[in-house]
Amino acid sequence: MLNLEKKGWQAMRPSYRSLCVFSAIFWAVAAGAFAQPPVAIAPRASTVPKNEVLxxxxxxxxxxxxxxxxxxxxxxxxxxxxxxxxxxxxxxxxxxxxxxxxxxEDAPLSVGVIFDCSGSMGHKLEKSRLAVSQFFKTANPEDEFFLVQFSDSAELVQPFTGNLEEIQNRLTFTQSKGRTALLDAIYLGLHEMKKAKNPRKALLVISDGGDNNSRYTEPEIKNLVKEADVQIYAIGIYEAMAARGRTPEEAAGQGLLTEIAEQTGGRQYPVDNLNELPDVAAKIGVELRNQYVLGYSPLNKEHxxxxxxxxxxxxxxxxxxxxxxxxxxxxxxxxx
Incomplete structure (x- = not known):
């Protein structure tokens, strides 16, 4: 279960060249593009000499x-x-x-799946499980994953593993109940990420609204996100604006996830149609495989x-x- 005893976080900083410029279309999100087949990514051939260390x-x-x-x-x-x-x-x-x-290049990843199983997820759970499965199809053998589920509280139900079936088996028995401790779940994910073995790290958040049951506050989590060397991607499954019973927290959920994700270099993808969920998850997997990494020594040397x-x-x-x-x-x- 989530250890809500707050801890200090050490500041960490964010983490060959092609012969010609070309635009590679891995996923189109224009209207109608979600009808394409699922994405499967083959790792790029390494162009780094064996004796060179990146x-x-x-x-x-x-x-x-x-x-x-x-x-x-x-x-x-x-x-x-x-x-x-x-x-x-x-x-x-x-x-x-x-x-x-x-x-x-396509470097190994350490990824935490932050999965909402609160009461409002109900009929959305099946497609959400399928979304995780599609995301895993973009994985490489060197990748590792963990699973955090949250409702009234956040719980690490599967520590880091390279066996994706272990996580999928855990999700099979997920039940929808309780409130939404989204911020506590993100905190727990960032804390667990300290154990990652790979230099590139990301959280994938799947949720249908804002927070209404966390002990950590928005400012606290936003500060932790700034300090952590972790990209955050979110899939938001939102009810229509005019939907009955939509709480203020749920209405604010999209803005909260967008702000947290973009601060880390990730993105938040809103989903209105549940059938789009798996394809959006696969798109995020492809994005993580196709990033540039820019390195520099700061002119400001002050510590x-x-x-x-x-x-x-x-x-x-x-x-x-x-x-x-x-x-x-x-x-x-x-x-x-």
Whole structure:
């Protein structure tokens, strides 16, 4: 069960080049695109010499290298791969930084599934389970996963494992009941992620509304999210705005998940049609496999423990439509 004894969190920082620029369509979210077959991703062939060691994506206090994962999409929300280092600019506190490391390979992931089984999920549970199954189809053998379920409280029901069947078996017996301790579940997921063996980390949150039963507050969780080197993706299964019995917390759920996710470089995907759930989950899995990682040594060498704001800009390739980047918006500098 969730240990609500609050603990200090150490600030952590966010974590070859293609011959030509091309736009790879892994999933289209334009109208009607969800009818496509499920996505299955084959790992890219490594182009790194055996004796070369890539930098890890987690930044510790004794490191002066900041690594920022970046997703790039086109106007149809399709992922764009094949960009070069010269297509990116990184600014920290409004000062441009020199990009010294650049990668776009499919690295192993540590992922926590945060699964809502509160009373309002009822008829949504079956499609939510299927969504997790589709997300797992994009997994690689080196990946690891854990499962947190939440209703009145949050519970770690499956610690880190490479056996996906263990998590799916746990979900099979999930029952819908109780209220929604969403913030406590995110806290528990961030805490469990400290045990991750892979440098790239992400949480996948599947929920149908806001929080109404957590002991942790929104400001507390937002601060923890800033400090943690974890991307958060969320699938929000929302009732219609005019739906009867929709509580203020449920109405605020979309904004809450969007703010938390985008702060980490992830995204929140709203779902109105339950049949879209599995495809959206697969799309998130594909996105995690197709990110760029930009590394730089900050011009500001001060170890002052302050929050540094990061902005990623694109140098638009010729002949391409306007592209949009998504990235983790900042990190805390080391305190000593």
């Amino acid at each position: 930098p890890k994506a987690n930044i510790r206090v004794d490191s002066n290298l900041v690594l920022i994962p970046v997703t790039v999409t086109d106007p149809l929300n399709r992922f764009v791969t094949g960009l070069d280092k010269e297509n990116f600019k990184v600014l920290e506190d409004k000062k441009e930084q020199a990009i010294s490391q650049f990668s776009s 002052d423990g302050k929050y540094r704001h990061v902005v990623v800009k694109l140098v638009q390739p010729r002949g391409m439509p306007t592209l949009r980047p998504f990235w983790k918006q900042g990190y805390y500098a080391p305190a000593q």
